[in-house]
Amino acid sequence: HYIIPEVTLFFNQKLFRGNRTKKVDATNFNAFDSPNMKPLVKLGININVSWKEVLRPTEIEKFHVHKNLNQHVALLQLFPGISYATIKSFLTSVEGVVLESYGAGNAPDKRKDILQALKEATEKGIIIVNCTQCTKGSVSDIYATGKALTDAGLISGKDMTTECALAKLSYLLGKNISKDAVNQLIKTNLRGELTDIPKIPRFSKFVNPDNSYIVKIINLIKSDESNINKKDLVNHNLSTLTTECNNSNNILNETSEKKGNECIQENIHNKIIKILLPSLYRIAASTGDIAGLNELLDGWPFLINNADYNxxxxxxxxxxxxxxxxxxxxxxxxxxxHTRDIYNHTPLWYAVTNNFDSPKKQKLIQLLIKCGAIYASDEINDVKELLFR
Incomplete structure (x- = not known):
């Protein structure tokens, strides 16, 4: 089984992230598309999963659905000839609006009446999200016509689909938070609904309290990588200088042989890291070495769901x-x-069946259940026997 812990849509051999998906065709099999993000999974002869795109849970909470949505939101599309009166009337009875603008988030900057109507609305506290009418792409204020909307108080919807922006606005306005908080969260990536590069690290820097031996090994690897890069630069400069100053075949042959040896050494180094890093990761997890895990995942985040031969x-x-x-x-x-090993067991099973008997064991079980971990049907009887014996 492939664990994809997201709300998704599967159609025509493709699995899409739900909040990135649009209905693009009423009759053909290619009825749905994810214009600004490739599918999470493509089915062919093989099942191809884009694991780096799959969202990972980062909270100690179960999945739950938010039902308190604000219904006073609406969708307004700009069109040539739209009047001030139309916009003014439209904005009288709403708390939030998704505005579909032209191209990369543009509006006619010569239409001062339209811009004035939008600015009056935002000053009254109505939240207006600027999205593009185009199927694919993102809004931006790099053009004067786009900056005019930003100056009027509109919030960039970036590359969210119109459907997603409308649902997100309804969700945020349904929460008991300030308008300033809504303005900030609209343009923040909450559930993978928009493309965004974080300006700050996702996790604070972990301070290593005990300088574990795994941390020492990792520091040696990083130091070795740095030295290899420096050697490559020095050798490249020396090779260039030697070629320009002396065209002797002997010198060129010596340089080529030296670079060949260095290439072999680098390949060996890469293979050692490929074998060593997953082993260090598993040792750190087994021994409870959080400092080592932090250093490993800081340098090689792909290790987080790396699995062993079991x-x-x-x-x-x-x-x-x-x-x-x-x-x-x-x-x-x-x-x-939710990952199951070759024995069809999740971490929850091992939390219940481990040989420890302490309050910490109960807290571990509660932690996993709180995050949404469940038992397989064939595990339930065994679990009952262990927990209630």
Missing amino acids: GQTGLHLAAKQNHLKTSEFLIKMGCII
Whole structure:
């Protein structure tokens, strides 16, 4: 089974992220598309999953649906000839509007009446989100016509679909938060609905309290990588200088041989890292070495859901050893709680069946259940026997 912990839509052999999807055709099989993001999964002879695009849970909470939506939101599309009176009338009884503008988020900057109507609305507290009428692309204020809307108080919807922007606005206005908070959250990536590069690190810098041996190994690897890059630069400059100053075949042959040896050394170095890093990750998870895990995931984040020959992730291994804090750290870094190993067991199973008997074990079980972990049907009887014996 492939664990994709998202709200998705599957159609015509493709799995799309729900909040990125649009209906683009009323009759053909290619009825749905995700214009600004490739599908999460494509089915052919093989099942191709874009794992780097799949969202990872980063909160210690179960999945739940928000039902308190604000119904006083609406959709307005700009069109040639739209009047001030039309916009003014439209904005009288709403709390939020998604405005479909031209191209990359543009409006006619010569139409001062339209811009004035929009500015009056935003000054009254009506939140207006600027999205493009185009199927694909994003809004921007790099053009004067786009900047005019920003100056009028509109918020960039970036590359959200109109449908998504409308649902997000309804959701945010349904929460008990200030208008300033809504303005900020509209343009913030909450559930993968828009393309955004974080300006600050997602996690605060972890301070290593004990300088574990895994951290020392990682520092050596990073230091070695830095030296290799420096050697490449020096050797490149020396090679260029030698070629320009002396065209002797002997010197050129020596340089080529030297570079060949260095290439072999670099390939060996890369293979060592490919083998060593997953092993260090699993050792750190098994021993509860949070400092080592932090250093590994800071340098090589792809390791987070790396599995061993038994299909067990770091969370499986931490749960086996009753490491509560380590399990919590891994979940917050994006380790999937639903992954099943070759024995069809999740980390929750190993939290229940580990050989420890302490309050920490109960807290670990509660932590995983709080995040939405469940038992397989064939595990329930065994779990009951273990928990209530």
